[in-house]
Amino acid sequence: MTIAAQTSLPAARAAESQIPKAAREAGFAALVMLGLSFPILALRTEQNMSNELILTSRWSWALIACIAVFIARFVQILFRSALAKTLTVFGSLVLLGGLARAAGAAFDTFAASVFAIGVALVALGLVWERRAATTPPSTRTAAERFAWFAPAKPYVAPFALGLLAAYPLLALAAVGQGGSIKWIDNFGIQILIYIMLGWGLNIVVGLAGLLDLGYVAFYAVGAYAYALISTQVIPATFPGLGVWAFWICLPISGLLAALWGILLGFPVLRLRGDYLAIVTLAFGEIIRLVLINWVDFSNGYAGISSIPRPSFFGVPFNASDEGFAALFGLEFSPIYRTIFLYYVILCLALLTAFVTVRLRRLPVGRAWEALREDEIACRSLGINTTNTKLTAFALGAMFGGFAGCFFAARQGFISPESFTFLESAQVLAIVVLGGTGSLLGVVIASIALVGGFEILRELDFLKQVFGESFDPTQYRTLLFGLSMVLIMLWKPRGLVSTREPTAFLKESKAVSSSLVKEGHG
Amino acid sequence: MSASLQTRTAAPLLQVDHLTMRFGGLVAINDLSFEARAGDITALIGPNGAGKTTVFNCITGFYKPTEGMITLTHPDGSSYLLERLPDFRINWRAKVARTFQNIRLFQGMTVLENLLVAQHNPLMIASGMTFLGVLGTKGYRESSRKSIEKAEYWLEKTGLVERADDAAGDLPYGAQRRLEIARAMCTDPVLLCLDEPAAGLNPRESLELNTLLRSIRKDHGTAILLIEHDMSVVMEISDHVVVLDYGTKIADGTPEEVRNDPRVIAAYLGVEDEEVEEVEAEVEVVAEQVEAEHKA
Numbered sequence: 001m002t003i004a005a006q007t008s009l010p011a012a013r014a015a016e017s018q019i020p021k022a023a024r025e026a027g028f029a030a031l032v033m034l035g036l037s038f039p040i041l042a043l044r045t046e047q048n049m050s051n052e053l054i055l056t057s058r059w060s061w062a063l064i065a066c067i068a069v070f071i072a073r074f075v076q077i078l079f080r081s082a083l084a085k086t087l088t089v090f091g092s093l094v095l096l097g098g099l100a101r102a103a104g105a106a107f108d109t110f111a112a113s114v115f116a117i118g119v120a121l122v123a124l125g126l127v128w129e130r131r132a133a134t135t136p137p138s139t140r141t142a143a144e145r146f147a148w149f150a151p152a153k154p155y156v157a158p159f160a161l162g163l164l165a166a167y168p169l170l171a172l173a174a175v176g177q178g179g180s181i182k183w184i185d186n187f188g189i190q191i192l193i194y195i196m197l198g199w200g201l202n203i204v205v206g207l208a209g210l211l212d213l214g215y216v217a218f219y220a221v222g223a224y225a226y227a228l229i230s231t232q233v234i235p236a237t238f239p240g241l242g243v244w245a246f247w248i249c250l251p252i253s254g255l256l257a258a259l260w261g262i263l264l265g266f267p268v269l270r271l272r273g274d275y276l277a278i279v280t281l282a283f284g285e286i287i288r289l290v291l292i293n294w295v296d297f298s299n300g301y302a303g304i305s306s307i308p309r310p311s312f313f314g315v316p317f318n319a320s321d322e323g324f325a326a327l328f329g330l331e332f333s334p335i336y337r338t339i340f341l342y343y344v345i346l347c348l349a350l351l352t353a354f355v356t357v358r359l360r361r362l363p364v365g366r367a368w369e370a371l372r373e374d375e376i377a378c379r380s381l382g383i384n385t386t387n388t389k390l391t392a393f394a395l396g397a398m399f400g401g402f403a404g405c406f407f408a409a410r411q412g413f414i415s416p417e418s419f420t421f422l423e424s425a426q427v428l429a430i431v432v433l434g435g436t437g438s439l440l441g442v443v444i445a446s447i448a449l450v451g452g453f454e455i456l457r458e459l460d461f462l463k464q465v466f467g468e469s470f471d472p473t474q475y476r477t478l479l480f481g482l483s484m485v486l487i488m489l490w491k492p493r494g495l496v497s498t499r500e501p502t503a504f505l506k507e508s509k510a511v512s513s514s515l516v517k518e519g520h521g
Numbered sequence: 522m523s524a525s526l527q528t529r530t531a532a533p534l535l536q537v538d539h540l541t542m543r544f545g546g547l548v549a550i551n552d553l554s555f556e557a558r559a560g561d562i563t564a565l566i567g568p569n570g571a572g573k574t575t576v577f578n579c580i581t582g583f584y585k586p587t588e589g590m591i592t593l594t595h596p597d598g599s600s601y602l603l604e605r606l607p608d609f610r611i612n613w614r615a616k617v618a619r620t621f622q623n624i625r626l627f628q629g630m631t632v633l634e635n636l637l638v639a640q641h642n643p644l645m646i647a648s649g650m651t652f653l654g655v656l657g658t659k660g661y662r663e664s665s666r667k668s669i670e671k672a673e674y675w676l677e678k679t680g681l682v683e684r685a686d687d688a689a690g691d692l693p694y695g696a697q698r699r700l701e702i703a704r705a706m707c708t709d710p711v712l713l714c715l716d717e718p719a720a721g722l723n724p725r726e727s728l729e730l731n732t733l734l735r736s737i738r739k740d741h742g743t744a745i746l747l748i749e750h751d752m753s754v755v756m757e758i759s760d761h762v763v764v765l766d767y768g769t770k771i772a773d774g775t776p777e778e779v780r781n782d783p784r785v786i787a788a789y790l791g792v793e794d795e796e797v798e799e800v801e802a803e804v805e806v807v808a809e810q811v812e813a814e815h816k817a
Contacts, residue, residue, distance in 0.1 A: 201665060224668075355655070362654040363637075363644040364657075366630075370638040373627035381639045382613035383706055501631045505673065505685040510632070515690035516629030 018078055025158035028073035033069040039060040048385035062104060064096050067259035075125075081132035083290040084125045091121025109445060164346060168339045177335050184335075186454050188342045189410065193403055194450045196349040198430040201397030205428065206354075207365065208392035209372025214264070214284025215427055218397040220419035222253040222259050222404025227304040227414050228297075246310035246409050255400020258394040260287075265393035270384055277293065284424055291416040292448060303415025308407045312340055323424075341410050341507015348406060352399045353439055361394070361502045368392050369437075429480075433487055435494025436518065444495050449480070533594070534559040534744050535580070535712055539588035542575050542768075544699070548576040551768040553589070557702045557712070557761070559596060560739060562745045564755045564776075567765035568788060573748045574622060574767070574810040577714050581748070582608030593617065595711055596742075613642050618710035620701040622748075623719050628690030632681055632700055635689050636672035639707035651705055675703040676809065679733060695726040699733065706737065712744050713737065727751060731758050756780065 007268045042062035045053045057079030069093040073348025079085045101111045106469055173182040197219065204212045229252065230245035241248060268279045287491040291298045296305070309317065313470040317324045317337035324340075325332040367388045370378050379384055430449055456479070463470050490499060497513035533556035542550040550572045557563040576740040578584040580591055581602055593615050599807050601615040611617050627635050630655055637644070644775050647664035654661045676682040679699040684692060689700060696716055718734075719727050734757060739744050749755045754778065755762065762779040765771040766788040772779050779785055781813030 082635050086788055163672045185611050246651065340564055358655050359651070359659075362648055362651055364648075365652075366634060366638050369630060369634075370627050370641075373629055376583070377621070377625040377627065378638075379583075379608045379626075380612060380619050381641060381704070382609050382611075383638070383641050385611050420542055499629055501634055501686065503633055503637055504631065505633050505669070505676075505682070509686050509688075511631065511688040512691075515688045 013108070022074050022077040025077055028198040029073040030066045030070040033066045034062065037065045037084055040067055060100070064100055068093055068096055077130045079125075079132075081197040084129035084132060087121055087128060088125030091118050091123075091125055094118035094121060132242040134171055161350075165343075166300030168342050172335070172339075177333055181335055181338050182356075184342050184494040187451055188274070189338070189345055190454070191446050191450045192349050193407060193410075194427065194430060194446040195243060195344065196352050196403045196406075196444055197427045197440060198434065198446055198480075199349065199352040200396050200403065201427050201431050202367070202396075202434075202437065202439070202442055203359075204358060204392050204396035204400070205431050205519075206322055207360065207372065208389065209436075209517065210389060210392060211273065211280070211519070212279045212393075212396070213281035213421075213424055213428065215280075215396070215400055216419045216424040217264070217287040218257040218261060219407065219423065220287050220416075221257045221397075222401030223408040223414050223418070224298060225256045225401070225471050226250065226289065226303070226309045226405040226408045230308045231304060233305065242500075243309045243310060243311040243314050245318055246405070247313070250405050253405035254398045254401040257404065258398035259382040261397025261400075262350045262390050264397075269319075269389055281421065281424075284419075284421060288416050288419050291419070298416075301415060301417075303413060304408075305413040305415075307408050307412050308412065309337065309412060310341065310344060345406055345410075350403050351400075355395075356401075356439060362412040364388070364391055366502060373517050411488040423424040430483065433484065435491075435513070437516070438494065438496035439498035441494050448483070452479070452483075502507075522635055525741065534561075534592070534596075535746065536590075537576070537580070538590045539592065540576065540579060540765070542572070542579055542584060543587045543589050549565045549768050552764075553768070553770050555744050555770060555773055556765045557744055559744050560710070560738060561760040562734065562758050564749055564759035564762045565765065566749060566755055566762060566779075567771075570767075572717060572768040573765055573767040575768075577619060577716055577746075577748065579604065580611075581617055581714060582606060582611040589747075593712065602746070603760055609810045612708055612710070616711040617711075617714065618708045619714040620716055622703055622716060622720070624694075624697050624701055626689040626697055626704070627699060628688065630689060631686050632676065632689050632692065633685045635670070635673055635700060635704050636675060636707045637668055637702045642672065645798075649738035653673060671707060674704055674741070678736070679703045680729075690735045695722050698722065698726075699730075699747055702737075703731065705743070706743070714746045716748045717750065718747065719754045722751075726755075727754055730754065734758055744765060779804060 021142075022205045042057055042059055044056050044058060046056050048054050064310065070091045074083050075088045075092075094114060098111050098114035098118055098200075101114060138481075168180070168184045171183040171188075174180070197215070200216045200218075204210050204215070225247070226249040229249050230242075231470065234241055234245050235246070252399075264283050266282065269277050271279055292300055294300075296438065311317070312324050314323050315327055316322070317334075317340065319332040320326065323332065324336055330336070356365075360369070367378065367383050368383075370383065371385060371388055375385055378388070407418070411418075426449065430442055430445040433449070434443070434445035453476055455474075456476060459472045462472055487495065493513040497516075498510035499513070500510055501508055524635065525734065535557040536557065538554050539549055540553040541548070542613060548615065551723075551739070553572075555578065565576060567573055575584065579586045579589075582603065589604065592600055593603055594600040595616070601611075603611055603615060603617070604614060612619075613626050623798060630638070631675065648661045649658070673685070676685055681696060681700055681703065683786075689697065694701060698721070701717065702713075706713075715734075717729055722730060731754060734745055734747075738745060744789060747755070747759065759776055762774065762776050763774070764779055764782070764785050766784075771784045771788055772782045776784075
């Protein structure tokens with residue numbers, strides 16, 4: 001007891017002496033915020049009834065922004081515990097939100113409850129900081145702290161897989177047929193497509209260390225391969241195979257994309273780093289521009305419509321007597337196709353993961369990682385770096401092609417608009433945020449980025465705080481950029497940055513991210 | 522023993538003929554000829570900038586020489602013209618392995634993984650160019666197990682077996698040097714080229730290195746070509762020393778001969794100020810003699 005008191009005293013004193021410094025720093029940060037918010041938040045031009053621009057002022061907005069920055073900086077300097085910092089800052093923001101609501105509309109029960117939540121959060125943060133300041137800093141390593149979790153570790157993967165498999169049924173049970181399409185399609189399928197693209201690009205960027213900014217090109221090749229073959233080639237040659245179109249075209253799309261991966265690979269073999277990134281970026285644009293301008297081939301901007309949907313292994317999902325619903329004695333509903341599509345993309349994504357995990361432990365996968373670490377050393381050990389790079393490009397492209405084929409089949413309509421550079425950038429962002437080389441990181445980043453955007457549509461309650469005209473989806477890009485900056489500050493090498501070894505003698509020890517190279521092309 | 526000695530003298534393992542390497546106007550290597558015999562430790566020494574590493578880069582295919590021929594003859598009689606092979610084939614077909622002056626390990630991979638990457642080509646064949654490996658066939662699992670055993674053998678030999686599952690970048694400097702040698706040896710070379718293996722080692726580590734290199738030669742019959750500044754290593758273990766200065770060979774012989782060569786003393790070890798003129802005159806005489814010999 002006395003020892004605890006003795007150790008706590010200097011800490012408390014140190015914290016007190018920090019207050020003037022923290023206040024000074026926070027005041028400076030608030031001043032900077034004032035300078036920034038003055039032209040953006042405080043002044044606003046609006047059109048009045050007679051189409052004239054008039055200047056309106058929103059000083060309260062600027063004031064709130066400055067107070068928020070002041071509190072955040074103050075707490076950041078003064079507090080030691082990261083959790084206490086987060087709680088206090090978040091609580092203060094909620095408090096400010098309540099204040100804004102009270103000032104804007106009225107002090108009603110809603111504003112009062114927001115106030116209550118804010119006060120509770122701040123109080124919790126202060127209590128936690130008090131606790132953290134009085135207990136000596138923990139010397140336990142991360143492994144020791146999570147020791148309680150160790151027995152559950154082998155069950156995590158099966159549990160996650162089971163959850164993924166049961167997801168559509170859970171959604172169905174929770175919100176019924178009508179409501180669940182949104183959850184299965186917008187959340188489930190959409191996120192899984194990006195997970196699969198992320199895992200495919202992970203082979204090129206994460207394992208082989210080749211920065212590819214044109215990955216969407218292979219996605220487009222896969223999608224157009226399916227669209228063109230199923231709408232043009234199959235009806236003209238073997239119309240009877242129409243119901244099987246998706247299953248026939250899936251491998252063809254993958255192979256075509258892999259071929260294009262090799263075609264791209266050859267000219268860029270000698271390029272490294274920035275130069276490689278620029279050429280791959282250009283390659284992605286070339287594919288898109290060809291699709292736009294070669295109208296005879298791809299129908300240009302108009303795109304390709306009425307692409308056949310996948311069948312349940314030959315049984316179409318329609319209301320006819322031969323359809324899926326009739327065959328299984330169910331009432332016709334579009335939900336069955338959505339659920340089926342969910343399982344198809346789940347299987348494709350799991351195939352990608354399985355192949356990646358397997359290949360990492362094979363000589364070719366080790367050669368990819370060795371290439372990322374040191375290309376010259378690879379050559380001195382007899383590794384044919386040309387072939388190694390080309391296999392990485394081809395395999396990554398193949399999975400992109402599979403995903404593209406699925407995308408075309410799910411949408412039923414594709415146009416070059418779906419394959420812009422932004423798609424490449426988003427997939428690359430998923431890989432980089434997740435932590436290059438990590439499969440789990442890609443999953444978390446996909447859920448956060450893709451699922452996070454979808455969630456924005458659901459946040460209607462924010463309208464109560466910010467007014468009826470507030471639309472959270474308009475802040476997509478802002479939040480995207482902000483979250484990228486924050487994650488990169490907090491975890492510069494991505495969410496899951498340690499590397500699992502592919503072989504071990506006695507025990508497998510994760511390799512720290514500070515040693516793993518990013519690759520230089 | 523005598524038979525093996527005869528075969529040694531009959532066909533040099535590595536023969537470098539009239540090797541010249543120019544970078545623009547700079548002549549890094551000028552008409553260099555020397556040979557390294559099978560089972561020998563040949564040292565290549567010379568002051569900084571003499572062109573030693575350039576010779577290595579020519580032998581291991583990282584540079585294509587401007588002129589000259591580099592012939593490698595295996596004990597079984599097959600021979601390779603190294604200047605014509607692409608770099609990865611020099612290791613895989615001609616069986617020449619090398620280490621680097623500034624260590625080039627795969628730092629983010631574990632020590633064991635480094636040694637497995639070195640066995641890439643045999644494992645690639647065993648995995649049926651990946652296809653059988655994905656299926657996990659018995660043959661591949663067997664060769665995968667063997668590759669780990671081989672890695673373990675070299676880890677024991679270099680005293681790294683305790684660190685097998687640590688990241689290579691986490692090892693101390695001396696251990697990284699040893700690991701690089703172990704990694705090169707995992708490719709089963711007939712000629713091992715070491716670029717300053719003792720640089721940055723303390724005296725005890727230098728001694729261990731000598732033991733390791735001797736054992737590589739004795740137990741595996743691997744010839745070693747060595748660039749080194751540490752004379753305790755060079756004089757102690759090498760059978761044959763080649764001295765370079767400004768890209769030209771100035772001496773070639775046993776360590777004893779080289780040590781007493783006035784040109785080597787002048788160029789490499791340096792001379793007292795008052796002796797400079799004297800030595801320079803001497804060097805000129807020797808140089809003329811050598812030139813006359815060449816013309817003859």
